[in-house]
Amino acid sequence: MRTPNAEQKKAIEHSGGVILKAGAGSGKTFVLVEHVVHLINDFIGKNKDKNKEEFSRVLASFLSKIVLMTFTKKAAGELETRIRVKVNSLAGENKLWELARDQLGHLNISTIHGFCHKLLTQGYITSLSPDIEIISDIEYKSKIEELIDDGLASKQLSEEFDDLIYGHKREIISSFFYIFQSPELRKLWAASPNDGPPSIPLHDFLKTMMGLLNIADSGAIDFDSYKQFAGKKWYDNLKSFYELEKSSPLKDLESLKKIAVELKKRAAPIKTKEDVGPLKDYYIRLKKFKEFFKLQETILAYYEGDKSFFDKWYLLLKELFDHIELKIPFFHGLNYSDLEYYTLKGLEIPEIAKKIRNNYTYFIVDEFQDTSPGQFEIINHLINNDFNNLFCVGDLKQAIYGFRGGEIAVFKKCEKLMPKTLTLSNNYRSQEKIINFCNDFFKLIFSLDAKLENRVSPPFEIEPQVCPDPQDLGGVIRTLVKVDDTNKMGKPGKSEFEIIEAVSILKRVEEIQKDHPGEEICILYRMLAPSRYLISFLLEDKKVFLAQVKIPYNEDPVLGIFKVLLECHLNNDEKVTLAYYEVLVEGYLKHLNFPIPGNLVEFLKVFNSDLQIIGTLEAFRKFFFSLGISNSNHTHNMGHLSSLININAEDLELIWIQMGIDRSATYSFEFQLGRGGANLKIMTVHSSKGLEFDHVILGGIHTLRKGGGARPIMGKGPTALMWKEESKQGKFYYSPGYLLEKEIESLKESSESKRLLYVACTRAKNSLSWMDIVIGDEPAFSGAESWIQALRQIESEIFTTNTLCMDITDVYKHGEMLQTKTPFFHQGAQGMASKVGHTIDHKLGTISELSVTRLATLLDCPRKFYLQNICRLEDGDLDRFYEDEEEVDIKSSSKRGTRIHAIISTMLELGEIKNINSEDQAAVDFAKDSLAPLKNKAELISEKQIKFPLFGFMCSGIPDLMVIPKSSDINFKIIDFKTGKSSDSYWFQLSCYAYAAYYLNLFDKTREIDLELYYLDEQKILTKTLDYEQLKTSLFSTWEKLNNLSQVNVDHCPTCRFRNMCYPSTPGRPSYDKINPEI
DSSP: OOOOOHHHHHHHSOOSOEEEEEOTTSOHHHHHHHHHHHHHHHHHHHHTTSOHHHHHHHHHHHHHTEEEEESSHHHHHHHHHHHHHHHHHHHTTOHHHHHHHHHGGGSEEEEHHHHHHHHHHTTSOTTSOSOOOBOOHHHHHHHHHHHHHHHHHTOOOOHHHHHHHHHSHHHHHHHHHHHTTOHHHHHHHHHSOSSSOOOOOHHHHHHHHHHHTTOSOOOOOOGGGGGGGTTOHHHHHHHHHHHHHHHSOSSSHHHHHHHHHHHTSOOOOOOOSSOOHHHHHHHHHHHHHHHHGGGHHHHHHHHHSOOHHHHHHHHHHHHHHHHHHHHGGGSSOBOHHHHHHHHHHHHTSHHHHHHHHHHOOEEEESSGGGOOHHHHHHHHHHHTTOGGGEEEEEOGGGOOOGGGTOOHHHHHHHHHHSSEEEEEOBOSSSOHHHHHHHHHHHHHHTTBOTTSOSBOOOSSOOOOOBOSSOOSOOEEEEEEEEEEOSSOOSOOOHHHHHHHHHHHHHHHHHHHHHHSTTOOEEEEESSSTTHHHHHHHHHHTTOOEEEEEEEEGGGOHHHHHHHHHHHHHHOOOTTSOHHHHHHHHHHHHHHTTOOOOTTHHHHHHHHHHHHHHHOHHHHHHHHHHHTTEEETTHHHHHHHHHHHHHHTTTOHHHHHHHHHHOTTOEEEEEEEESSSOOOEEEEEHHHHTTOOEEEEEEESOSBOOOOOSOOOSBOSSTTOBEEOSSTTOSSOEEOHHHHHHHHHHHHHHHHHHHHHHHHHHTTEEEEEEEEEEEETTEEOOBSTTSHHHHHTTSOGGGSEEEEEEEEHHHHHHHHHHTOSOOOGGGTSOTTEEEOTTOOOOSOOOOOSEEEHHHHTHHHHOHHHHIIIIISOOOGGGGGGGGTTSOOOOOOOOHHHHHHHHHHHHHHHHHSOOOOOOHHHHHHHHHHHHHHGGGTTTEEEEESOOEEEEETTEEEEEOOSEEEEESSTTSOEEEEEEEOSOOOHHHHHHHHHHHHHHHHTTSSOTTSOEEEEEEETTTTEEEEEEEOHHHHHHHHHHHHGGGGOTTOOOGGGGGGOTTHHHHGGGOTTOOOHHHHOTTO
16 A cells, blocks of 8 residues: 655645645646545544444535536546545555445535536536536537627628628627636627727836746946947947937837837847847847737727727627527537536626535645636635635646637736645656656756747746656657758758658667657647658558547548438439439448448438438438448538538538538547557647656647647637728727737736646656757757757756757658648548448448337337337427327326236246235236246346347347346246237347347356246236347337338327327328217
């Protein structure tokens, strides 16, 4: 059993009021698990004298008030498993721990979104229905678009605003979508005034911007100390600007204009080898000033020009926000941000907050460095500002989820409010050389600005880690890649850098695999785009690997096939035959290396007819299944397709149009080449959080790929807008709010990039490697903030350097080979596989999973099956079809049957049952007497749920009784107890359960099976004896009815609950009165 060290022991043995700084590999998860165990152990010590029932009851209440929140569902699942394993290990030593193990289900372990969902569904917050469904981003964005259109419909827009809105509508939709993804932004917009935009005084704007740009007052400089350079242009420029700045500091429009004139002069570079430290720093500051003053025109326009257009533009967008905010709760579906937002709004009501606090009293928050301000506000309400009820664990150096709202300021604020701060400084993951490298490297780069040029105050205290078990193993390896560019073929750029890096990484991988066979290697990228070259080389070498890749939805083969089918259905031009679309589908199947049916045209015809009967999504699922293709990636592609169908209300033309609109949308997919465990992995740093690998190689470090394109017309905050003084003006101005927001985002991105690099480096256990490319004499990089520029800051003594040489001509050859970018499914089946032994036949079913009882309605009538299981109509949906009918008093044995089944099941388990009414007693006695001879010859299993595949689909059900023989003198039996009239569907259900028994290997397939119906009121038993092949044939004949759900069994109509709704649309059906004149 692992023993905690002294630091861990302090972090475990407390009851709250602690913020724990836990660095990489410090045993954070171990501490969290042991802390929960400590809380339970403390409870046991205080309540050990209670009797068993009272102890269990009080412990359940105690655990139910503890909430452990972490960042991902995966992490929550891991914590729950490890807590259960730990408590289970203690349960063998102590009876009270056994009781504790039984009550662990009351402990709340989830993400913060999961906990918010729980509060909302428990009905604490009455302003929102507890019936919550989380919808996809595409569906939520569609809600936003619909509400914007609705809000604009009632407005009489002037021509200038009409052009502005509809010319930038996609940007406006995306901006509002982003706002409604953030509780903080949503609250900010909601609080923004309705009579005009909030103002930002010029002095405040300039002061804030100077601080963000790190060009605030530099203090006094003694230029006389460097007067030997007087007359030099660079010296005179610097001194002139310095004197102007001191006499007229930047604070108002007058000083702004004066400084702007001076900055028009060219800032001559310093030309001297002498140490002129302060002047060099001031020169860098002057260059930043010149860069900032490029914005002079837009600043003057806002503070000096006519802002009436800006004011109207703000009011229009504010009105749109208010309209969306008012209406969106009444639209179907929420996103994860909504869960936080409505929970926060509810907690702001004292009565609701008090009720919740009565039921949840202690909170443990993991990965606290990624907590957003809104989430912290929720936590603060939950603890009622009593930080003794909170335990937070995190590491500021690993805060990498700023794009989800995480703010390191939250951690720093909470640290000041917490009674106690503890630290875990030991790193149990990495070898000593890696730990020492990370200590020195990150102490340096966290103290440099975004461009790694100037020293700045680090954003937080950089605490070094310690290796508890120093060994001279592993290491940090830099591969210096020298590229001979004698044969120049143009200036190498991003693609060439990434190709050189990929070739070099591949060689490093081969070295590690040779020296350390079987050990895990992971290549980590900030973004996945540069990995495409490495993946191509790995595919070429046929290496076994697992790679995380980004797949554009428009390149997904499943969605591609669907679009072909859609076009086939929509195209009514007889000149374009089905054969044309057959060729397109065949093309996909050939690329995927799947068998192609000889009658593919028939499949297309069936799909077209199925669209009308079972709907778009089910028709496509059926088509896919008919081809014998399994799709493990269905969560992404079929989920996306389901969203498209929903938001376009099954309008096929709109679905087709929508599929062509957003061609940039992607999803992450894990691609594996080769079978078995892949010890070589490629993934993003974000995905690697919480993981560790024997060897880590840093990829994509020479290039910095940022989102390109023009900036959106709306920022995030209410004052962050692009605007014009008049409609005919060519270019837009930026509001001060927009400029500040842009600079803050840039600084956050730069800071987070360093933290991402920290996370990447600290995943390594035994070795950490990277490539350093030099082309000719020039160090290669694209972007001052690329990771290689940071790695070049560190002294070479800390790491080992190997050298690799290559020629630039080889790089360009690789580039030409990889120039044509093909869809990813050309290289791999992308989660799809052809089902082994599947016979291609379009006469197969459409439903992915059904209960045996529902499936049995096929025997009654295929149309009934369609209405009940595809349309999912319930009794309430049918009321209006029976308004003019008197209630028909048809005796149903449903409730009585359920009761008798329960009595028989209990009797088989416990023996005699007393106090049964006389009518039921006769039925129960008949069953008891009939089963008595079987008790010693077989095992009787009553009402046990089973799941099994039937012709490729999952079925489930609960047979009344399975009789498993102990000897060969009786057959395996499936028994069903009935109190009503006979029905063919009963035999079908028994046949399904018999098939399941064969499938589950409950007995030999060479033996026969008895199907028995016990009619308890009539006191008779009907028996059918079938073998395996007879069962399959019988079941398949019913299953095939799924292929034509428009069929009607008129003999079933008199007793069918859908008769009045179904009758008018059933051609050729006889008069209902003639079928049953009594009804």
